[in-house]
Structure formats: C-alpha cells, structure tokens
Amino acid sequence: MSDTHPDTDDVTGGRPDARADICAGAVFVAFGAGFAIGALRYDLGTALNMGPGYLPLLLGATLAVLGLAIAGQGLVRLRVGGDEATEEPDAGPREEPGPVPWVPGALLVAAILVFGFTVRGLGLALALFAATFLAALAGPRTSPIKALVIAAGLTVLCLVIFVLLLQLRLPLLGEWLGG
C-alpha cells in the first residue's frame, strides 16, 4: 500500500517503459472522451451560471489531451529508444514488475463482485463465504481444499467481529432465503 513504490516503473529514474506510457495514455483518453461526451447530455450553462455539464466537459477534454500527450511521449520513446525501449517490460535490468497475475486478479475482482451481488439476497454469512473462497483461491499455493478452510475460518472471524462485537446491523440470512 504505498503511494510511491520504489519499484514502480518511473520512480527509479531509468527509462520509463514506452508501452506503459501508451497504455496509460489510452486509458486517460478513453476516460476523458467518455466524460466529455457524457457531459454534453447535461445542461452546459454559461461561464456566469455553470450548468452540471460545464466542468465535466472542460475536465474531460483536458484529460483526453493529457492522455494524448502521455501516449505521444510513449510513441516518441518507442521510436527514439529503438530496440532497447521496445523490449518486454520483464527483461529490464531493474526489478521489474512480474507478469500481470490475470487469474488471481480476476478471482479477487470476482470475489468482490460476488459479495456485492449476493450480500442482500443470500445474506452476510453465505456471501462472505463465497467471496473469501474465491479470494483465497487466488493464492499461489492455495489448493481448493485449503481455500475452503480459509474461507470458513475467515467467515466465522468476520461474523464474530462485525456482527457480535461491533453489532453492525447486517442481515445474516438474505432476502432470497427469507432471512
């Protein structure tokens, strides 16, 4: 949980990965354009009396421009840096981030989504069990059986902490189960 990771691409002062610039730039362009186009549906108003769309349009356009600049920076680096800069990010001399952990990452995202979708319907206990099971599966050395054990343990622990000790008013059994 760090704001500035010592091993983040740019921090070490070496050449930042050109591909990272292009990807980040593309995300910013997409968000900027999305917000700007979305803002057009709202009343823009005038500078004197700004409507709900005024600032989002302005900021969205700004973000898109910034994104283009970042991506452009990456493209320039790609051309100037030649072969060196186009290397796979994993091949650099510094401590590079490992490959994207697609499966574990997807499991974690799925775990949270499952919790959100089922917590009202199934209630806290079952939603929590499903979510922690999926999340535990993301562990590199965790077998499904071990994940079940972890999920059961964490579910009990969380119920004790949040329901028993903190008395949060969360439904233990959800609507779908008549709770």
Next chain:
Amino acid sequence: MDLSGLALGLETALQPENVLVCLLGVTLGTAVGVLPGIGPTATVALLLPITFNFDPIASLIMLAGIYYGAQYGGSTTAILLNLPGESSAAVTALDGHQMARQGRAGPALATAALGSFFAGTVATVLVALFAPPLASAALKFGPAEYFSLVVLGLVISIALASGSIIKALAMIVLGLLLGTVGQDLASGVPRFTFGIRELDGGLDFVSIAVALFGLAEIIRNLEHRDRDGSIVTTKVDHLWLSREERRQVRGPVLRGTAVGSALGVLPGGGHVLAAFSSYSLEKRLSKEPKRFGRGAIEGVAAPESANNAAAQTSFIPLLTLGLPPHPVMALLVGAFIIQGIVPGPNVIDEEPELFWGLIASFWVGNLMLVLLNLPLIGIWVRLLAVPYDILFPAIIAFASIGCFSLGLNPWDVFVIAIAGAIGYFLIRWGCEPVPLLLGFVLGPLLEENLRRAMIISRGDPSVFLTKPISATLLTLALLALLASVLPAVRRKREAVFIEED
C-alpha cells in the same frame, strides 16, 4: 498561545471513555497496520466503519488513534520484515531492517517509538499554536480564494509526486472527474450515473481508497509469487537505548522533527518527502555516511521522527481549511461529514470541544503508542507471521463488509472491484494513486467554489487574479508547477527519491 483551548482539549481527551476509544483505536490500528502489505491508508479505510458506532468526538479520536497505530505498526513491519506498508516507512526499512538483522531489533523499535513520541509531542504543540490563527484567517476566504487554494493544493501534490508529472496531472483530472459522479449539488441532475439510483450519492471515497490501496495493491503483490517476507527475528529484547545510542539519536530526532513538521502541511506526499529528506539530511551531516544503509540508528531515528511530525502537522490544513493533504486526511473528511460536521475554519468556533479534544488526543495517542507498543511487541511480532495467503482474502472480506456497511449499498462494493482493477493497471503503468484520491476529494469543493465565484463576479474569470489572496495563491501554484518542470529541479527531485534505492 491559547492555553484555555488546550486545557479544554485535555479535559475532553482525558475523559475515561475518550481515553478508552483512543486506546482501542491505537491498538486496532497497530494490529492491522502491522500486518504486512497493509499501509496506514488501507488500515484507516478498513477500520473506518467501526468508528461510526461512537459519537462524533469519540469516533474522530478513535480514527486519529487508528492512524498513529497504523503508522507505528507499519514501522514495525518495515524493521522486522523489510516489508514497508507505505513509502514513508520504506526509508525506515533501509537501516531499521539492517539493525534487526544484526540482532538490534530492540533498539531500532525503541528508537522508532521514542523518536515518534518526541516528534508527536512537538508537532501537537505546533498544531495548537498555528491552527487557530490560520482558521481565523481562513474565515475571510470567499469562493474565489477557496478555489485558488484548492488549485494550489492540487498543484503541490503534483510537484511532490515521485513519478512522471504529466501522469500525476492526468490522475488528478481523472480524480476530479470521478468526483463529479452523482447528483449535481446546484441543479440536482444526476451525472454519469447511467440511470443507477444507487450512484446518485456519488462514488464512495472509502471504496475508492480501498480499491487503490487494498485491491490494486494485493494484485501487485501477487505479481511476485515467491516473494515472501521472512521474519529475521522473533525475539526482540533490549527494548531500550544505551547511553551511546541516546547520544547518537538526539540530533537526528530533533532535525527530523523540524523537517517533518514543516513538510507535513504540504499536500500529496509531504510525509513521504519528510522521511526521505530527513534521511538524506542525516546522511549528509554524518561523519561516516557509509554506515547508512548498514544499520545506522540515526537512519531510523530521523525518518521516524519526521514521519510522525508530518502525520501530526498534516492535521493543520484539514482542521483550519478543510483541505486534506493526505489520503488518510481525506478519509477523515469523510468521517467528519458522516458525523454531520463540515471540516473547515468554523470547526474551532462551533465545536471547540471536538477541535481541541482531537488535538489533545493526538498527544494522548502518541503516549499510548509508547506505553502500548514497547511492552506488547511480542504480540505484534506474532501477527507478522500471518501468511499472505490468508491475509489477502481477509483484506478482501474486510473491505467488502466495511464498504457495504457504510450505506448498505452494493454499489459501494462494486466500485471497489471496478476501481481496483483499473487502478492496478494505471499504477503498473507508472501512475500514482495519491493525486487521483486528492482530486476525487477536492473535486466537489473545487467545482462548488468555482461556480459560486463566477456567479459573484458576474461571469468575469479575472476575479481570481484581482483578489489579492487568490492571486497570490495562484501565483504560488504557477511557481510550484514551473519549479517542478524545470530540468534542474526535476533532476534533484528524482535524486531525492532514488538516492536511497
């Protein structure tokens, strides 16, 4: 100095129930903060829902306690495990972990605790001295001044960001845009909600913070499958300093406190910069700079003091201007608002008990840290042994329950998943999460004051330059931006952050 205020504060903070919640906060904060891979921001975000069971004063005191506990817990992890929970603790890890390897974990932890306590005490007095006059000055601020102040804050946070400046700028703008999601305050029109009623209230800040500092960080940690922290020592003894060591740390603690107090008020990375710069300062002043990185006790004392002093003085902009200089402060803004208090210059007059009670509880919290952590170190060390395979599902569970319980709104949970996934890739591609969070929190403030100022000035944007305070603030912002882009400063700035790698 207004002693009556501080007396009122101590009276409030020392009420048994407030001492108790402070103790609870410090304990919980340390317990969660000591877990490897969970930094202060994630700790506060995860524990935030717990505090809402208490009345406003108690809940904010508890949050402050959690924050200090989390910071100290993070230092413990950094020293014993070389796994800093956040970047400011990364500096502590440099020499602290070396000390632990040499069997001097006790003195390292004692230095961290005592240095932090000293720095915290001094910085508490500074907050008490400087907050009231600043608050009364801020009362004269109109919308134009507030707008310029927010701009200045955002620009400084870019200047302090450690990576690419243009990416930090883009992250701020993205944060500002995400802050516009939800019902527009002036017109009541729901913006960017895709017709989902649950989003009318906007994206929840806790969800975004948990997404970026919890989920995204876990995925980042899973990049390195085999990197497991190994505890160098589970036996920590000699939790005190020899006379020689006391002599060695005196200067670094004093200088670290001064550096940290000054830099803590800066938005963005003030506390990170404080830890880094106090470390390089000591290295430069030292007669034997080679000892640094090999277990020099000064290298623990200085950044720990700076870090804690900065943690304290970062409350000044929050309490006087309502501006959070740090993601944790932004979480506190959320907590204030949920308790029905608008943080800003009015708090000191309208809620003197809360204002002074909070300040006094800083000191009480710091005292408790020393009393609690040194004797209980054995328990914290055992917590370090929790394997990551169990830890991260627990974080996912805590994050989901916490965010859901805030408003019983499943969308607050979905936002974690979506923002966490996008945030992971942006962080991987060299964008920092802190500017985004600051933009997100300050966005509504920026928009509201911009609109108001423009209505007052009848649509004339020159108002920001003709009002003297606003013009000064904008000039400062411009200077900060220029300074951070200038090649010479840029190199130096990079040097500050890479020197210790």
